[in-house]
Amino acid sequence: MARLRDVVAEAAQAGAALLVTPELSATGYQLGRGRTRQVAEPADGPLRDAVSALAQASGVSIVYGWPEAADGVLYNSVHLIDATGRVAAHYRKTHLYGEFDAGTFAAGSDPVVQARIGGRTVGLVICYDVEFPELVRAHALAGTELLAVPTALTRPWEFVARTLVPARAFESQLFIAYVNWTDTEPDGYCGLSRLVGPDGLPLAEAAGGEAVLIGRLDPAALAAARRATPYLLDRRPDLYGALTDRQAPASRESS
Amino acid sequence: MARLRDVVAEAAQAGAALLVTPELSATGYQLGRGRTRQVAEPADGPLRDAVSALAQASGVSIVYGWPEAADGVLYNSVHLIDATGRVAAHYRKTHLYGEFDAGTFAAGSDPVVQARIGGRTVGLVICYDVEFPELVRAHALAGTELLAVPTALTRPWEFVARTLVPARAFESQLFIAYVNWTDTEPDGYCGLSRLVGPDGLPLAEAAGGEAVLIGRLDPAALAAARRATPYLLDRRPDLYGALTDRQAPASRESS
Numbered sequence: 001m002a003r004l005r006d007v008v009a010e011a012a013q014a015g016a017a018l019l020v021t022p023e024l025s026a027t028g029y030q031l032g033r034g035r036t037r038q039v040a041e042p043a044d045g046p047l048r049d050a051v052s053a054l055a056q057a058s059g060v061s062i063v064y065g066w067p068e069a070a071d072g073v074l075y076n077s078v079h080l081i082d083a084t085g086r087v088a089a090h091y092r093k094t095h096l097y098g099e100f101d102a103g104t105f106a107a108g109s110d111p112v113v114q115a116r117i118g119g120r121t122v123g124l125v126i127c128y129d130v131e132f133p134e135l136v137r138a139h140a141l142a143g144t145e146l147l148a149v150p151t152a153l154t155r156p157w158e159f160v161a162r163t164l165v166p167a168r169a170f171e172s173q174l175f176i177a178y179v180n181w182t183d184t185e186p187d188g189y190c191g192l193s194r195l196v197g198p199d200g201l202p203l204a205e206a207a208g209g210e211a212v213l214i215g216r217l218d219p220a221a222l223a224a225a226r227r228a229t230p231y232l233l234d235r236r237p238d239l240y241g242a243l244t245d246r247q248a249p250a251s252r253e254s255s
Numbered sequence: 256m257a258r259l260r261d262v263v264a265e266a267a268q269a270g271a272a273l274l275v276t277p278e279l280s281a282t283g284y285q286l287g288r289g290r291t292r293q294v295a296e297p298a299d300g301p302l303r304d305a306v307s308a309l310a311q312a313s314g315v316s317i318v319y320g321w322p323e324a325a326d327g328v329l330y331n332s333v334h335l336i337d338a339t340g341r342v343a344a345h346y347r348k349t350h351l352y353g354e355f356d357a358g359t360f361a362a363g364s365d366p367v368v369q370a371r372i373g374g375r376t377v378g379l380v381i382c383y384d385v386e387f388p389e390l391v392r393a394h395a396l397a398g399t400e401l402l403a404v405p406t407a408l409t410r411p412w413e414f415v416a417r418t419l420v421p422a423r424a425f426e427s428q429l430f431i432a433y434v435n436w437t438d439t440e441p442d443g444y445c446g447l448s449r450l451v452g453p454d455g456l457p458l459a460e461a462a463g464g465e466a467v468l469i470g471r472l473d474p475a476a477l478a479a480a481r482r483a484t485p486y487l488l489d490r491r492p493d494l495y496g497a498l499t500d501r502q503a504p505a506s507r508e509s510s
Contacts, residue, residue, distance in 0.1 A: 093492055110322060110459060111494040133388030135424060138497040159425060159455050167422030171388060200414050235387060236349055237501050239366040242393040244499055246492050 170200030311340035425455030
């Protein structure tokens with residue numbers, strides 16, 4: 001909370017309307033299963049109250065992550081708290097990654113969660129979620145203009161930050177704020193947080209170390225990208241039936 | 256045909272089993288609508304016979320494109336002719352790009368067309384098609400291991416070759432042969448043909464000029480990528496219903 005307070009102050013100073021922080025930012029990601037259970041809180045717990053007060057005091061909307069205790073299980077969740085201190089959006093990670101994630105959390109069942117912030121439609125997904133083009137496309141089709149992606153990306157998966165995230169922004173023609181942890185371990189978090197525009201180009205990007213990145217979303221860039229290449233209109237939804245088929249893919253057997 | 260003969264000889268010399276050529280490679284892409292109609296042929300026309308003879312003589316399977324005349328309309332089509340000279344696969348472009356494409360051709364209705372070549376499953380899409388993650392995903396789910404993509408990509412869309420194509424290979428965990436025209440006009444074809452592996456990294460890539468690229472597909476790389484990150488198994492098809500919805504996207508109104 002002390003670190004968040006500092007960062008919120010820096011964001012407010014820079015005139016930012018929205019601050020996005022990494023996956024499980026309020027507690028840390030690699031706590032282990034037992035400790036994660038201990039620090040878990042319901043969606044209306046003291047963490048929410050503290051961040052809500054901070055948002056209200058600073059005038060900055062805040063996206064933060066925490067292990068949510070609900071219905072007797074844990075979710076890997078994020079809140080978007082608006083500048084009035086209200087929970088504007090609440091998302092539970094739908095694509096769980098690897099042993100820790102899948103062994104600790106239940107998967108969310110609501111793919112597209114959005115809020116209006118500063119006149120723009122902001123959507124929320126978490127880390128591994130953004131690696132699935134289907135989910136980002138669903139956001140674009142639902143009108144998301146900025147996709148906020150708290151993440152915990154480790155080495156050697158820099159390709160995701162450097163190539164996959166720009167491709168997502170370009171192909172679904174929205175802004176993406178991809179916000180990662182950072183450390184110096186060889187297999188640790190690789191930083192590389194970035195704000196990418198709908199042309200796939202970075203508006204702001206971090207190197208390996210800690211940083212508060214500031215970027216401005218220009219709605220004209222969104223319209224220009226969609227005019228230049230009308231991906232969303234040129235789709236052929238009549239041909240995409242295989243994407244919603246719940247059978248195991250053929251590749252399961254062949255690989 | 257003279258140029259194709261030279262290139263096939265070069266491919267055979269290098270021990271290649273399959274040669275992929277650009278979009279509408281047999282006739283050229285920007286002929287204009289009238290000229291395209293003049294050079295169009297049915298799928299069993301003299302072009303097919305000539306390429307078939309070349310494949311049989313060289314022992315190299317060949318992917319070539321031509322304007323197909325069928326059912327009173329034109330399609331932007333490709334054939335995969337195997338080394339016995341047989342048509343192993345026939346695909347009609349399903350996502351038409353811009354004025355020339357959409358004004359000249361009817362769109363195909365079969366999204367996933369495949370053939371077995373050299374013991375691997377080869378899929379066919381054309382140019383703009385590959386920019387839609389839905390279509391490449393459908394190929395991966397159907398077991399495509401190598402996606403052959405004849406294309407006609409112009410400047411300033413180098414991002415597609417450099418970033419979007421590697422992202423496709425990585426996210427859907429297949430090999431992609433992206434094969435473009437090249438010229439020196441400022442807004443002309445940008446080359447940048449490449450063979451990309453399922454880890455998103457290039458196995459072979461061309462600069463701006465003409466080239467015959469040779470690459471070897473290692474099935475172990477495919478299995479390794481799918482083991483490292485099981486994207487195809489971690490999908491949530493139950494959450495992707497919006498992708499097959501034929502209604503206009505919300506963004507149509509907002510942009």
